[in-house]
Amino acid sequence: MTVRSIKELIESWPAERIIEAFDAVTEERVLVAIGNEQRDVYDLVALLSPKAWPHLERIAMRSQAGTRRYFGRTIGQYAPIYLSNLCAADCIYCGFAAQSGNTERRKTLSMDELEVECKALTSQGLQSLLIVTGEAPKKVDVHRIAEAVRVARRHFPSVSVEIYALDDAGYEVLVEAGVEGVTLYMETYHRPTYQQVHLLGEKTVYDYRLDALTRAGRAGVRRLNLGALLGLYDWRAEVVWAALHAKALQKTCWQSAVSLSFPRLRHTPERFEIPSPVDDRSFVQLMLALRLFLPEVGFNLSTREPPALRDRLIPLGITMMSAGSSTRPGGYASTGEETLQQFALEDTRSPAEVAQAVRRAGYEPVWKDFDEAFHSS
Numbered sequence: 001m002t003v004r005s006i007k008e009l010i011e012s013w014p015a016e017r018i019i020e021a022f023d024a025v026t027e028e029r030v031l032v033a034i035g036n037e038q039r040d041v042y043d044l045v046a047l048l049s050p051k052a053w054p055h056l057e058r059i060a061m062r063s064q065a066g067t068r069r070y071f072g073r074t075i076g077q078y079a080p081i082y083l084s085n086l087c088a089a090d091c092i093y094c095g096f097a098a099q100s101g102n103t104e105r106r107k108t109l110s111m112d113e114l115e116v117e118c119k120a121l122t123s124q125g126l127q128s129l130l131i132v133t134g135e136a137p138k139k140v141d142v143h144r145i146a147e148a149v150r151v152a153r154r155h156f157p158s159v160s161v162e163i164y165a166l167d168d169a170g171y172e173v174l175v176e177a178g179v180e181g182v183t184l185y186m187e188t189y190h191r192p193t194y195q196q197v198h199l200l201g202e203k204t205v206y207d208y209r210l211d212a213l214t215r216a217g218r219a220g221v222r223r224l225n226l227g228a229l230l231g232l233y234d235w236r237a238e239v240v241w242a243a244l245h246a247k248a249l250q251k252t253c254w255q256s257a258v259s260l261s262f263p264r265l266r267h268t269p270e271r272f273e274i275p276s277p278v279d280d281r282s283f284v285q286l287m288l289a290l291r292l293f294l295p296e297v298g299f300n301l302s303t304r305e306p307p308a309l310r311d312r313l314i315p316l317g318i319t320m321m322s323a324g325s326s327t328r329p330g331g332y333a334s335t336g337e338e339t340l341q342q343f344a345l346e347d348t349r350s351p352a353e354v355a356q357a358v359r360r361a362g363y364e365p366v367w368k369d370f371d372e373a374f375h376s377s
């Protein structure tokens with residue numbers, strides 16, 4: 001499947017077609033979707049519909065069984081390091097945005113500071129790292145990010161990045177430096193909304209972003225993680241589009257593992273009110289529906305969500321959780337500087353505490369040398 005056909009696939013399901021499909025769902029159709037072994041987009045729509053509400057328990061049981069079949073009873077753990085909070089883009093929902101009005105300090109970590117942050121995380125047992133930056137390609141270019149990846153690889157067996165969209169050559173530079181995964185959220189697949197909320201920078205180019213994970217996969221990135229920023233537009237439509245994107249990536253980049261995240265807008269800068277908030281029931285429903293539609297895709301859950309909800313979701317389809325996170329540069333081993341953070345977190349538990357919650361749910365937290373780190377803490 002070509003890149004163009006991913007775009008075509010998304011465009012073949014405009015919002016009006018999705019609304020029509022939802023309007024046609026009956027409770028009988030929901031039961032068919034639950035019972036099917038292979039599911040198509042209409043099954044996904046049925047599972048996402050309000051008509052599925054009386055059957056969420058059954059859907060949850062299928063989700064749990066399916067997740068255990070593909071992933072066992074394990075939950076991977078990771079944490080982000082914010083390499084830089086510099087950003088020339090202006091995404092109106094984000095604390096790092098150039099015109100967010102935030103005045104706290106902007107900073108890019110030196111490689112020595114990064115090393116200190118890495119040690120702070122590995123001392124807590126973490127072995128998977130996500131390096132995050134804003135969009136400041138002039139000040140934090142791909143070579144600087146690659147240098148950071150090299151430093152991080154001295155401490156972490158697995159290093160992924162969540163950065164601005166790159167071209168093929170850029171992703172090749174990162175693969176060469178040892179990057180295993182790329183996380184890149186489309187934010188919203190709804191083009192008019194996309195243009196309304198992205199005001200400056202390269203990120204304003206919808207098609208370039210839609211195409212980015214395909215370029216990453218082509219460059220040899222082994223893990224591709226995508227998602228929509230829930231709250232920007234109607235969540236049911238966003239979930240259908242994200243699911244189509246994931247399916248398309250599985251075909252295009254068959255050598256890479258595809259995973260999904262569910263970033264839900266909760267805290268935003270003053271100038272932005274969340275237009276389509278997603279409540280907890282809908283959040284759980286969308287995850288369960290996606291699990292039935294994409295049984296072999298990993299699901300990541302971040303510390304944006306509160307502890308009680310995260311714990312409840314452990315047995316229902318999650319495969320990776322972030323833990324002990326900070327969303328500011330220098331947030332783990334800070335020298336006392338209050339740098340600007342991207343967003344506030346709901347789950348502030350340490351990795352060891354999250355691991356305990358995972359065990360309590362009957363699952364095994366996965367990180368190398370976890371037992372040693374946990375028992376010595």
Ligand code: SF4
Pocket residue numbers: 087088089090091094095096097098133134135203
């Ligand atoms: S979402 Fe990313 S690109 Fe947009 S303002 Fe925030 S850090 Fe910058």
